[in-house]
Amino acid sequence: MPEPLHTLLPRLRAICGEDGVITDTARRRTYESDGITYHAALPGVVVLPTSTAQVAAVLGLCAEHGVPFVPRGAGTGLSAGALPHTEGVLVVTSRMRSILEIDIANERAVVQPGVANLDITRAAAPHGYYYAPDPSSQQVCSVGGNIAENSGGAHCLKYGFTVNHVLGLEVVTPAGEVVRLGGKAADAPGYDLLGAFIGSEGTLGVATEITVRLMRAPQKVRTLLAAFETMDAGGAAVSAIIAAGVLPAAVEMMDALSIEAAEAAVACGYPSGAGAVLIVELDGPAADVDAQFEEVAALCRAEGAFEIRTASDAAERARIWKGRKSAFAAVGRISPAYIVQDGVVPRTALPEVLRRIAELSAESGIRVANVFHAGDGNLHPLVLFDDAEPGAPERAAEVSGAILDLCIEHGGSITGEHGVGVDKACHMPEMFTPADLETMDLFRGAFDPAGIANPEKLLPTPRLCGERPGVRKGVHPLVERGAAEQF
Numbered sequence: 001m002p003e004p005l006h007t008l009l010p011r012l013r014a015i016c017g018e019d020g021v022i023t024d025t026a027r028r029r030t031y032e033s034d035g036i037t038y039h040a041a042l043p044g045v046v047v048l049p050t051s052t053a054q055v056a057a058v059l060g061l062c063a064e065h066g067v068p069f070v071p072r073g074a075g076t077g078l079s080a081g082a083l084p085h086t087e088g089v090l091v092v093t094s095r096m097r098s099i100l101e102i103d104i105a106n107e108r109a110v111v112q113p114g115v116a117n118l119d120i121t122r123a124a125a126p127h128g129y130y131y132a133p134d135p136s137s138q139q140v141c142s143v144g145g146n147i148a149e150n151s152g153g154a155h156c157l158k159y160g161f162t163v164n165h166v167l168g169l170e171v172v173t174p175a176g177e178v179v180r181l182g183g184k185a186a187d188a189p190g191y192d193l194l195g196a197f198i199g200s201e202g203t204l205g206v207a208t209e210i211t212v213r214l215m216r217a218p219q220k221v222r223t224l225l226a227a228f229e230t231m232d233a234g235g236a237a238v239s240a241i242i243a244a245g246v247l248p249a250a251v252e253m254m255d256a257l258s259i260e261a262a263e264a265a266v267a268c269g270y271p272s273g274a275g276a277v278l279i280v281e282l283d284g285p286a287a288d289v290d291a292q293f294e295e296v297a298a299l300c301r302a303e304g305a306f307e308i309r310t311a312s313d314a315a316e317r318a319r320i321w322k323g324r325k326s327a328f329a330a331v332g333r334i335s336p337a338y339i340v341q342d343g344v345v346p347r348t349a350l351p352e353v354l355r356r357i358a359e360l361s362a363e364s365g366i367r368v369a370n371v372f373h374a375g376d377g378n379l380h381p382l383v384l385f386d387d388a389e390p391g392a393p394e395r396a397a398e399v400s401g402a403i404l405d406l407c408i409e410h411g412g413s414i415t416g417e418h419g420v421g422v423d424k425a426c427h428m429p430e431m432f433t434p435a436d437l438e439t440m441d442l443f444r445g446a447f448d449p450a451g452i453a454n455p456e457k458l459l460p461t462p463r464l465c466g467e468r469p470g471v472r473k474g475v476h477p478l479v480e481r482g483a484a485e486q487f
């Protein structure tokens with residue numbers, strides 16, 4: 001273990017207890033990567049605090065000795081944001097899992113950061129409420145991680161991302177100070193530091209208590225599957241639905257390759273011959289949902305849907321979602337390796353960007369399957385390749401990078417919901433000028449003048465450039481265990 005971590009150990013043990021400090025190599029190794037195992041590093045030391053006071057004492061100690069720290073929730077991130085620092089302290093929130101308050105009268109919940117996203121909904125459900133942001137990893141990912149990544153999910157089209165559902169945070173700054181941003185009330189005066197913290201990827205400190213908005217469960221949910229001959233026709237239907245003033249809870253699209261993979265893996269029975277499948281879910285008051293449902297079906301038909309299936313109860317809805325929910329894992333079965341890309345474009349640019357992705361695929365001989373949140377313009381292209389074939393990983397990485405370039409060219413961004421982390425830090429200069437990046441660095445420095453909070457993440461450093469993006473081989477372990485779905 002590097003110095004000065006050795007000298008800090010007695011004090012870390014005094015803060016977190018003997019069993020709250022992990023030093024042996026085998027146990028530290030279990031924390032060496034997040035969901036992108038391609039990036040791995042052995043943490044210097046791992047601590048498992050149970051309270052804000054313990055986090056504050058640990059970060060205070062790090063500040064005193066200039067030791068870097070990396071916050072970590074459940075480690076499901078897909079941008080290597082929680083990649084440990086070999087000479088630093090990994091602060092893991094897995095023992096901070098209490099739901100502190102369910103305040104139905106004010107439609108709020110107060111939780112510790114290690115609480116799993118879905119556990120908020122589980123706690124609120126008996127009262128007829130739920131927590132809206134729903135990343136597909138929601139059974140396991142932590143609310144602290146969701147805040148750091150500003151996570152999204154299939155239903156964020158209508159309800160917004162994490163940032164729209166967090167009202168207050170208790171945060172330990174990199175100096176070890178405990179501060180409060182926002183609160184239970186709707187708006188706080190002054191600069192929006194709460195908004196700035198959300199999506200800051202662990203670079204501004206550690207969130208130790210989180211106040212979120214609870215939503216009343218909708219009276220009715222209905223789901224529709226529409227099959228089109230082409231992606232263009234499916235895309236036109238998405239535009240028509242939105243233009244008609246209908247705001248679905250979710251609009252998801254799959255292309256022919258991902259349908260083929262889902263069919264092979266789970267026999268989802270989607271209409272044969274479909275070049276695109278659209279899943280549209282509506283929720284809200286029963287009368288509105290029923291009226292809008294007919295309208296959506298008519299719009300899909302008008303844009304060329306050759307088959308429409310509808311679902312009204314949970315079992316029928318699950319049948320429609322089955323192919324979509326298994327698509328990522330299924331793609332893992334038809335390709336030895338793949339890169340999960342995450343980019344976003346304005347919705348209107350989707351048809352053009354998808355056409356260009358198809359051209360890139362044809363030119364390079366690298367297959368790309370598209371499964372995505374069409375309503376948000378959030379693309380998750382899966383770049384498939386055989387890592388045993390000489391040159392294929394490099395070509396796949398090039399296609400993957402070129403897709404991000406396309407997103408930027410079309411007014412979008414290099415990440416839709418998975419964050420920048422280490423994995424995409426090198427792409428930041430493609431989106432931002434040196435002056436932009438310097439401004440972000442200044443902002444970061446205001447919280448963390450010593451540069452010890454999750455260093456080398458989010459903003460590029462030369463050391464990171466040239467690293468290849470994360471490559472996934474086979475099905476994600478969480479998906480395989482049934483602990484997460486992959487959207």
Ligand SMILES: Cc1cc2nc3c(=O)[nH]c(=O)nc-3n(C[C@H](O)[C@H](O)[C@H](O)COP(=O)(O)OP(=O)(O)OC[C@H]3O[C@@H](n4cnc5c(N)ncnc54)[C@H](O)[C@@H]3O)c2cc1C
Nearest residue numbers: 073074075076077081135136142144145146148152202207
């Ligand atoms: C199968 C699968 C499906 C997924 N689906 C989605 C999806 O639909 N939508 C989506 O947005 N993402 C998705 N993800 C990505 C991932 O689950 C999210 O980014 C999630 O928010 C990460 O949470 P975590 O607790 O695992 O965080 P970690 O991976 O542990 O950490 C992520 C980042 O948060 C920081 N961090 C963690 N806790 C704190 C804290 N308390 N304070 C400050 N910083 C902190 C870390 O330093 C790191 O930068 C998926 C991942 C998998 C594996």
